[in-house]
Amino acid sequence: MSLQAAHAAGLSEAAPAESGHVSLWQRCRRWMLPLLGVAVLGLLLSHAHKVDWAGAWQALQRYSPWLLLAVLGLCTASHVLYGCFDLVGRRHLRHRLPWWRTWAIAVTSYAFNLNLGSLVGGIAMRARLYARAGLDEATVAQIVGLSLTTNWLGYGLLAGGLFAAGVIEPPHQAHIRHGALRVLGVAMILLALGYVAACAVSRRREWVVKGRRLHLPSARIAVTQLALSAANWALMGSAMYLLLGQQVPYATTLSVLLAASIVGVITPIPAGLGVLEAVYLALLSGTVKQGALMGAVLAYRALYYLLPLAGGLVLYLFLERYAAEAEELTPPEAPVASA
Known part of the structure; x- marks a missing residue:
């Protein structure tokens, strides 16, 4: 038996058990996230009547x-800055897409990502617009990964610095001790700095993952x-x-925002609807009056989420029209003559 045949036979024997574990995990993950979302929504609805909506x-x-x-100026500056994330990918990958189009695609996908979720905005929207370009x-996969x-x-x-400094006090319902949060903060800082250090000193500059070269x-x-x-x-x-x-x-404000952001990511609810409000109520209800707190969160949602979505929609329509016009102006390829 050749080495290739033996390797194939080994894979075939291990495949059923491995695929069984994978399929089991996929089935569990498919149900766990929606159930978590339903639980969060139920918790929010059960406490909705306690919120001082009039305040x-x-x-x-x-x-x-x-x-x-x-x-609104700060929110706009944040969205503009986020568009520069894909410009980093453009510089690293050296693709020839104009900088303004790269930036516009990133800003558009970010607006949709915030309101419709990462699969729709962060991945699907980017993939479509970059493919049209x-x-x-x-290349698109590496741009998304770098972003x-x-x-x-x-x-x-x-977040690591704030957690390690003990700026935020976790609520009792979180079942996490203050010391554990500090350790988590230090680990987050080391992970971020470790990435920079690896980029600086690593001798190996290229990996192949699933047939794709990553630099x-x-x-x-x-x-x-x-x-x-x-x-x-x-x-x-x-x-x-x-x-x-x-x-x-x-x-403290930044710490709560960072905590709400990560909870919104792991909770499968579009735009983190209700999650942002719940985290702020849990962490700041004893510091700020509930009415003022909810008013601030609702204003933030309108200025950072909803208004940029309108701008993102306009940019999306512009990019689609620009791509269509570019395709019309591109001459068709000449047919290859047969011998």
Whole structure:
């Protein structure tokens, strides 16, 4: 028996057990996330009558137009900065798509990602728009991977620093001790810095994963990723800080926002609907009046989620029309003459 045949036979024997474990995990994961979402929704609905909605409406009415304009400026700056994440991928991969089109695709997908979920916005929307622009699947996959890495690098650095510093006190319902949260924070910082260090000193610059070649960014690009992401999360925290009337220290405001963001990611609810509100109520209800707290969260949702979605829709229609016009102007390939 040849080595190839023996290898194939070994794979065939191990395949049933391995595929059984994989299929079992896939089935469990398929049901676990929706059940978690239903549980969260049920918990929110059961407490909805306890929320001071009248106080929230009054808080919204008390906001001055200048304050809302300032917050909208911060939210816009955050979305603009997020668009630069894909420009990092453009520089690293050296694809020939114009910078403005790359940026517009990233901003559009981010707006849809926030409101419709990562599968629709972060992946499907990007894949369609980049494919219409002429990029191949391997390049698109690396762009998406670099963008995700950029986003969570800054998150890990900021959240890790805040958790390690003990800025946020976990609620009793979380069943996590203060010391454990500090250890988690240190681990997050080391993971973010470890990525930068690996980009700087690693001798191996290329890996093959499922037939696709992945190139490790340079140290300069890694530092750029970290700086862009940290600045983006800081802008988001600044928007909430202003909406809360500066009643809560900025570090605490940012910590709660970071905690709400990760809960929103693991909970399969579009736009994290209700999750953001629940986390803020759980962590800040004893610091800020419930009406003012809910008013701030609702204003943040409108300015950071809903208004950019309208802008993202306009950009999406523009990109689709631009791609269609470009296809019409592209001359068809000449047929190959047969011998």
